[in-house]
Amino acid sequence: MSKEYETVIGLEVHVELATKTKIFCSCSTAFGGAPNTHTCPVCTGMPGSLPVLNKQVVEYAIAVGLATNCDITKNGKFDRKNYFYPDNPQNYQISQLYLPICRNGKVEIETEAGGKKFVGIHEIHMEEDAGKLVHDDWGDCSLVDFNRSGVPLIEIVSEPDMRSADEVIAYLEKLRLIIQYLGASDCKLNEGSMRADVNLSVREVGATEFGTRTEMKNLNSFKAIARAIEAERERQIDLIESGEEVIQETRRWDDDKEYSYAMRSKEDAQDYRYFPDPDLVPVIVSDEMIEEIRSRQPEFRHEKMERYAKEYGIPEYDIAMITNSKHMADIFEQTVAICNSPKKVSNWLMGETMRLLKDKNMEVEEINFSPENLAKLVALTESNTINSSVAKDVFERIFTEDIDPEKYVEENGLKTVNDEGALRSTIEKIVADNPKSVEDYKAGKTKAIGFLMGQTMRQMKGKADPGMVNEILVEILSK
Numbered sequence: 001m002s003k004e005y006e007t008v009i010g011l012e013v014h015v016e017l018a019t020k021t022k023i024f025c026s027c028s029t030a031f032g033g034a035p036n037t038h039t040c041p042v043c044t045g046m047p048g049s050l051p052v053l054n055k056q057v058v059e060y061a062i063a064v065g066l067a068t069n070c071d072i073t074k075n076g077k078f079d080r081k082n083y084f085y086p087d088n089p090q091n092y093q094i095s096q097l098y099l100p101i102c103r104n105g106k107v108e109i110e111t112e113a114g115g116k117k118f119v120g121i122h123e124i125h126m127e128e129d130a131g132k133l134v135h136d137d138w139g140d141c142s143l144v145d146f147n148r149s150g151v152p153l154i155e156i157v158s159e160p161d162m163r164s165a166d167e168v169i170a171y172l173e174k175l176r177l178i179i180q181y182l183g184a185s186d187c188k189l190n191e192g193s194m195r196a197d198v199n200l201s202v203r204e205v206g207a208t209e210f211g212t213r214t215e216m217k218n219l220n221s222f223k224a225i226a227r228a229i230e231a232e233r234e235r236q237i238d239l240i241e242s243g244e245e246v247i248q249e250t251r252r253w254d255d256d257k258e259y260s261y262a263m264r265s266k267e268d269a270q271d272y273r274y275f276p277d278p279d280l281v282p283v284i285v286s287d288e289m290i291e292e293i294r295s296r297q298p299e300f301r302h303e304k305m306e307r308y309a310k311e312y313g314i315p316e317y318d319i320a321m322i323t324n325s326k327h328m329a330d331i332f333e334q335t336v337a338i339c340n341s342p343k344k345v346s347n348w349l350m351g352e353t354m355r356l357l358k359d360k361n362m363e364v365e366e367i368n369f370s371p372e373n374l375a376k377l378v379a380l381t382e383s384n385t386i387n388s389s390v391a392k393d394v395f396e397r398i399f400t401e402d403i404d405p406e407k408y409v410e411e412n413g414l415k416t417v418n419d420e421g422a423l424r425s426t427i428e429k430i431v432a433d434n435p436k437s438v439e440d441y442k443a444g445k446t447k448a449i450g451f452l453m454g455q456t457m458r459q460m461k462g463k464a465d466p467g468m469v470n471e472i473l474v475e476i477l478s479k
């Protein structure tokens with residue numbers, strides 16, 4: 001009889017912070033500059049250069065710590081993690097081992113199955129990112145770009161509390177939303193501003209001790225994470241079932257081949273010869289500083305969800321979708337503040353906005369039309385100044401170019417024609433020109449009216465009030 005196994009997972013999540021400058025120098029953190037243009041003696045590890053801590057990094061780390069129910073370390077410090085690698089010019093990374101800025105936190109997750117549970121946060125520490133190696137395609141060499149060297153990171157280390165890919169993704173989603181709401185990072189897995197290393201072991205159901213774990217790197221989408229977890233679980237179970245042992249090691253996941261391979265055996269902290277960085281003063285955090293950061297914390301998602309239900313009375317589905325992005329929620333609230341029609345604004349965001357984002361392969365965070373223009377569009381439809389098909393076209397212009405819909409409708413003559421006389425004469429002409437359809441309609445093929453409607457709308461260049469057209473048509477046809 002085959003045994004039953006439980007998967008045990010703990011995550012180490014690196015998040016690039018959204019500061020303008022690096023953690024220990026004033027170089028820009030902007031992504032995509034020409035290689036080695038955002039560099040100075042500090043972030044290229046020149047002898048004699050000295051690091052100076054960026055206060056904003058500490059503030060972001062504390063904000064994330066408070067939002068994840070951590071204790072804040074008031075007397076912390078930085079340590080050197082020594083290792084040799086060409087993208088690491090100092091031959092050590094400045095990180096925190098002994099006294100990380102945050103400890104003992106927890107976040108609540110909701111799984112797809114509807115369950116709720118807490119995932120413990122062991123610690124959050126601050127550290128610097130490394131440079132990037134560029135493996136030359138044409139020459140037989142590798143080049144190094146230090147633009148990323150010294151970009152601030154926080155590493156969020158969870159307890160081994162997760163038991164499935166589902167829980168892992170719920171946890172990552174939760175962290176992503178907290179950090180995005182704080183504005184501390186954009187948390188994009190595909191661009192590397194959020195990176196998750198998955199530590200995984202298996203054990204027989206009922207066992208009290210954890211099994212030996214492996215750590216998987218290079219996971220840059222939720223789908224890759226789910227696939228990697230499934231494959232690693234199977235691999236470890238196969239080893240155990242065939243009497244072999246799981247080796248504690250770091251493995252690299254290849255998502256195309258759906259296979260992981262050993263990268264290196266796992267280092268222990270002692271392999272890094274950590275010691276306190278003598279170039280940096282201790283990180284002293286006052287109660288006042290913590291309280292000030294606490295008072296600046298934004299309204300988080302679950303709070304927003306509750307308020308939306310009370311204040312706007314829109315369906316739960318809409319609320320979940322809108323609050324899934326702080327940026328979307330901001331647009332929603334600002335638009336409603338102007339036009340006061342929550343459900344209509346929500347419809348534009350969930351319908352056309354999502355459709356256009358998908359069409360144009362864009363992210364929600366890239367939406368950049370102004371709430372004023374969406375509010376004006378809602379007003380134009382509520383007053384029946386334009387009909388719904390014209391409104392869709394106008395919205396697309398708002399979405400792509402942020403045009404002023406009032407001006408646009410005026411300049412392009414898009415107002416709905418509800419001059420009954422003009423409509424009636426157009427319809428009479430169309431009815432006279434299409435005797436076959438009229439005959440069909442009278443013979444009971446009511447669908448024929450759709451064709452006549454279409455002809456009329458076309459003649460009116462889409463600007464007629466469809467309700468009115470229908471009414472007049474029915475009236476004329478039933479004569």
Ligand code: ADP
Pocket residue numbers: 008009010011012157158159160161199200201210211212213267268269
């Ligand atoms: P290190 O600092 O050497 O990488 P830690 O003990 O701090 O190792 O743990 C790193 C991560 O591995 C943590 O997220 C932790 O929850 C997870 N972890 C530790 N032991 C196990 C285990 N047996 N199975 C799965 N995950 C584990």
Ligand code: MG
Pocket residue numbers: 012
């Ligand atoms: Mg580790």
Ligand code: ZN
Pocket residue numbers: 022025026027038039040041042043044150
């Ligand atoms: Zn620099």
